[in-house]
Amino acid sequence: MKAIRLTKVGKPLEMQEIPLPSLGEKDVLVEVKAAGICHSDVHYRAGNSPVGPLPQTLGHEIAGIVKKAGSRVKHLQVGSRVCLHYQLSCGDCSYCRRGMEQFCSTGMMLGKYCDGGFAEYIAVPARNALVLPEEIPFAQGAIMMCSSATSFHALQKARLKPSERVAVFGAGGLGMSAIQLARTLGAFEVYAVDINEEKLQLAGKYGAIPINSSRSDPVAQIYHRTDARGVDVAVELIGLPETMSQAVRSLATFGRAVLVGITDKPFPVNSYFELLGKEAEIIGCADHLFCELAPLIELVRRGRLDLSQVVTGMIPLEAGVVNKAMDAMEKFGSGIRTVISL
Numbered sequence: 001m002k003a004i005r006l007t008k009v010g011k012p013l014e015m016q017e018i019p020l021p022s023l024g025e026k027d028v029l030v031e032v033k034a035a036g037i038c039h040s041d042v043h044y045r046a047g048n049s050p051v052g053p054l055p056q057t058l059g060h061e062i063a064g065i066v067k068k069a070g071s072r073v074k075h076l077q078v079g080s081r082v083c084l085h086y087q088l089s090c091g092d093c094s095y096c097r098r099g100m101e102q103f104c105s106t107g108m109m110l111g112k113y114c115d116g117g118f119a120e121y122i123a124v125p126a127r128n129a130l131v132l133p134e135e136i137p138f139a140q141g142a143i144m145m146c147s148s149a150t151s152f153h154a155l156q157k158a159r160l161k162p163s164e165r166v167a168v169f170g171a172g173g174l175g176m177s178a179i180q181l182a183r184t185l186g187a188f189e190v191y192a193v194d195i196n197e198e199k200l201q202l203a204g205k206y207g208a209i210p211i212n213s214s215r216s217d218p219v220a221q222i223y224h225r226t227d228a229r230g231v232d233v234a235v236e237l238i239g240l241p242e243t244m245s246q247a248v249r250s251l252a253t254f255g256r257a258v259l260v261g262i263t264d265k266p267f268p269v270n271s272y273f274e275l276l277g278k279e280a281e282i283i284g285c286a287d288h289l290f291c292e293l294a295p296l297i298e299l300v301r302r303g304r305l306d307l308s309q310v311v312t313g314m315i316p317l318e319a320g321v322v323n324k325a326m327d328a329m330e331k332f333g334s335g336i337r338t339v340i341s342l
């Protein structure tokens with residue numbers, strides 16, 4: 001089968017012809033119909049986050065059709081439409097048993113530590129394959145499993161309550177989900193902070209109040225619009241020290257800033273004015289939980305989370321085109337989410 005693989009960190013991905021993956025009795029073989037390209041993939045290619053062993057097929061946002069099911073697979077049949085949970089966890093270690101399976105001691109991530117979805121087929125444990133309802137197109141099913149799931153988890157970590165005010169820093173793939181989910185979970189006002197006017201317009205369509213941070217200080221704009229109160233929840237999805245600091249500084253009393261964007265650079269916090277004095281919190285957020293996926297899929301099926309405008313590009317499974325899409329993401333291009341469609 002064809003697979004687009006990272007053979008060397010810092011080099012473009014390459015198309016390779018590799019054998020079909022073998023199948024255990026509790027696994028399913030999935031014919032990939034859609035695989036989203038994520039900012040994490042760009043980081044893996046560039047060598048900013050660990051990945052391997054190489055060569056490795058990238059891609060962790062995957063939806064497709066079950067082609068073969070192991071003898072002990074019960075809940076799926078050949079022909080089932082599925083989307084894949086990218087965290088492979090053991091289910092038995094102390095983390096898994098306490099519902100923290102994203103920290104599983106033998107956990108693996110598809111497209112990072114084992115072969116992912118930039119390929120014609122992928123084999124996964126059947127428990128990682130969730131039924132994708134007919135109403136949800138494959139491309140949306142794919143991106144839902146990363147960007148939407150992470151945004152959903154971030155809002156759970158934020159303990160968002162109805163009637164609260166939320167600021168979402170970064171109106172990209174994650175941001176569009178975070179905005180809609182915050183509103184669905186009862187936020188009265190959602191501010192979208194970005195420098196890209198096109199993204200802010202789409203954020204506005206999804207019900208956010210756009211704040212262009214290239215024009216003036218977004219923290220001042222948030223304070224101005226909230227009668228100097230600030231927001232109860234700030235979600236940082238960009239991964240820049242500057243926007244992390246802005247997220248913290250935009251908090252109201254008892255506010256919670258959830259940091260999702262990845263950077264290895266520190267950012268300054270004035271602990272007295274920005275945290276202690278407000279009893280504000282800074283919360284880290286990594287991945288999402290398996291138990292969050294079923295309600296998320298249902299929200300998309302019911303149209304409470306609309307991803308139809310989020311997939312802005314569909315490309316074929318070709319190394320050159322995929323590398324080009326990743327180059328554009330590296331420069332924070334205007335497209336929101338590109339999906340490899342098969």
Ligand SMILES: [Zn+2]
Pocket residue numbers: 038039040060061146147
């Ligand atoms: Zn992703």
Ligand SMILES: [Zn+2]
Pocket residue numbers: 089090091092093094095096097101103104105106107
């Ligand atoms: Zn485990």
